[in-house]
Amino acid sequence: MGSGLSNNQVNNFRMLSLFQEKSLENDKVKADQSEFNNRLEDTTMVSQKNKLKFQTNLIEMIRNKPKKVNTTPMRVSGVISKSPGIKKPFIEYAQTNLIHFVRSSQKMEKAELSMEKYLNIKESQMLSSQRLKPRKSLAVQNTLEVVQTSRLEKSINVEGMAQINQYTVIENLGQGAFGKVKKAQNFKGEQFAIKIANKKKLKKKLLSKSNAYTMLEREIAIMKKISHTNVVQLYEVIDDPKQDKLYLVMEFMGKGSILSKGFFKKNKQTSNILDEIDDKNINSRLTEEQCRHYFSDFIKGLDYLHECVNVIHRDIKPENLLVNIQDQLKIADFGVSHIMEDGQDGRISNQTGTQAYLAPEVFKGQNFDGKPVDIWAGGVTLYQMVYGKLPFPSQKSMELRQQILEDSPPYPQPTGFHPSILKLLQGMLEKNPEKRYKIDQIILDDWLTDFGKQPLQNEYIQYVDVTEMDIKSALTSLNIQMALKIVVKLLYLSKKAKKKIALKKQQKKI
Known part of the structure; x- marks a missing residue:
C-alpha cells in the first residue's frame, strides 16, 4: 500500500x-x-x-x-x-x-x-x-512507521459485515471529536480502533480559531511521530483523494476511557477488585492501588510528551486517558495540542481545552507556560480518581471559572488511601504555576512511588521534533x-x- x-x-x-x-x-x-x-x-x-x-x-x-x-x-x-x-x-x-x-x-x-x-x-x-535545558538521557529505539494509504476499497464480505481495505468492521465504539469510531480486525485477527472523519464536514466545522480539519491534521502529524507505551499508537492513515472519508487505524483500547461506566463494567468482569463498589454507583472511584498504577502510566506518558516530543496536550481529562485489556493506561486525542518550537514554552494565550480542567492562569488573558497547564489538568483528573468527583463542581461557566481562580478544593482524607496522597493533590492543584509541582517532582513523589517501593521507570524513545511542516504535510x-x-x-x-x-x-x- x-x-x-x-x-x-x-x-x-x-x-x-x-x-x-x-x-x-x-x-x-x-x-x-x-x-x-x-x-x-x-x-x-x-x-x-x-x-x-x-x-x-x-x-x-x-x-x-x-x-x-x-x-x-x-x-x-x-x-x-x-x-x-x-x-x-x-x-x-x-x-x-x-x-x-x-x-x-x-x-x-x-x-x-x-x-x-x-x-x-x-x-x-x-x-x-x-x-x-539539557535533554534527558534517551534509550534509542526504532519508532513504528505509520503507513500512509491512498487507496480505499469498501465492500460487504460473505458474512454481511462491512470491509474497509483489509479491515472488517465489528462494532461501533462511539462518537469521537472528529467523527465515528469503530472496532475492526484484520485478516490475522488483530483488533484496531478506526476513527472515521468526513473531510468536507470537518472544514466547515469551526473549533476555537481553526476548523476541525486543521485540528485533525495536527493530531495526525503528532501521532505519526510519537511512540511510547503510554501513548495511543497510530498505525495507518487511509486517505483516498477521491473519497470524502478519512480513516485513522489506531490501537484498540479494550476497556475504554478511565472512570467511564464501560471501564468499570469491563474491569469488574475481569477482576473482583471492585466488588466493594455499589452497583448503583459503579463509576464512583478507584482503589488506592489502581489509582497509583493508572496515574503512574499517565505521568510516564506525559513526561515523554513534554520532554521528548515537545508537545503540550492541552486537553488532559479522563475521557482522553484510555485503558487496554492489559490494564495499561495511554494518553489519546492530540487535536488541540500545542507544539513547543525549539523546546520553548510560554507562548500560549488561548483557552483551548475542557473548562473544568483548565488551570487558573488560562483565564487571566496573558501568555502562559503549557507544561504547568497539563500538570493542573492531571491534578484535576487524579482528584476525580480519588474522590469520584471534580474539585470544582459548578455546572455554570462563569461560576466554574470563579471557583478555579479563587476557591481551594476540599481535601478530606480519602478512605483507604495513605495521607501522602493529599500532598501530591495540593502540589498539582497549586494556583500559582511557578509553585505548582513539576513533573520531576511528581515522578519522585512519596505516594506515587509508594515511598520508593514502586519507582517510576520511564522508557524513552528517540527524541523527535514535531514541526509546522509536519502538520502541513500530514495529509x-x-x-x-x-x-x-x-x-x-x-x-x-x-x-x-x-x-x-x-x-x-x-x-x-x-
Whole structure:
C-alpha cells in the first residue's frame, strides 16, 4: 500500500513549503552551493540519493524567478517549469501556492534564497535550547512507521459485515471529536480502533480559531511521530483523494476511557477488585492501588510528551486517558495540542481545552507556560480518581471559572488511601504555576512511588521534533489533490470571465 506519491514528489513538496515559510526574510543571502550542501547534510528532509537533485531544484527555482511576476496561473507555471526534474503534481501544487504568495506579498524581490541564513538561525536556536535545558538521557529505539494509504476499497464480505481495505468492521465504539469510531480486525485477527472523519464536514466545522480539519491534521502529524507505551499508537492513515472519508487505524483500547461506566463494567468482569463498589454507583472511584498504577502510566506518558516530543496536550481529562485489556493506561486525542518550537514554552494565550480542567492562569488573558497547564489538568483528573468527583463542581461557566481562580478544593482524607496522597493533590492543584509541582517532582513523589517501593521507570524513545511542516504535510496526497482542483477552478473561472467580457463587447457593437 503506497501513499500515491513518489519520494521525489513528497520531498519536493516539503522543500517548497520550507522555502515559502522563510522566503519573506528581510535579509538577502546569496546561495552558495557548497555551503548549502553542507547545511543540507545536517537535515533529514531528503534522502542521500536525491539530496543533490532537490538542492538543484530549489536553487534553480529561485535563480530563474523574475523580480516581477504576473499573478496569472500561466506566468507562474512558466516560472516553475524552468526548474528541472520537478514532477507535474508538484508543479501544480507550487503554481497554486506561488499565486497566493505573489498576491499576499507583492514584493517578489524579498523572495531571495535565504535557506543558508535560516538553517544558521535554527541551528543556533537548537543549541541555545539545549544549553538552557539539557535533554534527558534517551534509550534509542526504532519508532513504528505509520503507513500512509491512498487507496480505499469498501465492500460487504460473505458474512454481511462491512470491509474497509483489509479491515472488517465489528462494532461501533462511539462518537469521537472528529467523527465515528469503530472496532475492526484484520485478516490475522488483530483488533484496531478506526476513527472515521468526513473531510468536507470537518472544514466547515469551526473549533476555537481553526476548523476541525486543521485540528485533525495536527493530531495526525503528532501521532505519526510519537511512540511510547503510554501513548495511543497510530498505525495507518487511509486517505483516498477521491473519497470524502478519512480513516485513522489506531490501537484498540479494550476497556475504554478511565472512570467511564464501560471501564468499570469491563474491569469488574475481569477482576473482583471492585466488588466493594455499589452497583448503583459503579463509576464512583478507584482503589488506592489502581489509582497509583493508572496515574503512574499517565505521568510516564506525559513526561515523554513534554520532554521528548515537545508537545503540550492541552486537553488532559479522563475521557482522553484510555485503558487496554492489559490494564495499561495511554494518553489519546492530540487535536488541540500545542507544539513547543525549539523546546520553548510560554507562548500560549488561548483557552483551548475542557473548562473544568483548565488551570487558573488560562483565564487571566496573558501568555502562559503549557507544561504547568497539563500538570493542573492531571491534578484535576487524579482528584476525580480519588474522590469520584471534580474539585470544582459548578455546572455554570462563569461560576466554574470563579471557583478555579479563587476557591481551594476540599481535601478530606480519602478512605483507604495513605495521607501522602493529599500532598501530591495540593502540589498539582497549586494556583500559582511557578509553585505548582513539576513533573520531576511528581515522578519522585512519596505516594506515587509508594515511598520508593514502586519507582517510576520511564522508557524513552528517540527524541523527535514535531514541526509546522509536519502538520502541513500530514495529509500530503489530499493537499496536492486539492491544489489541482483549485488550479482547475481558477483556470475555469478565468475562461468564464473572458467569455463574459467578449460577450459584453459584442453587445456594445450591436
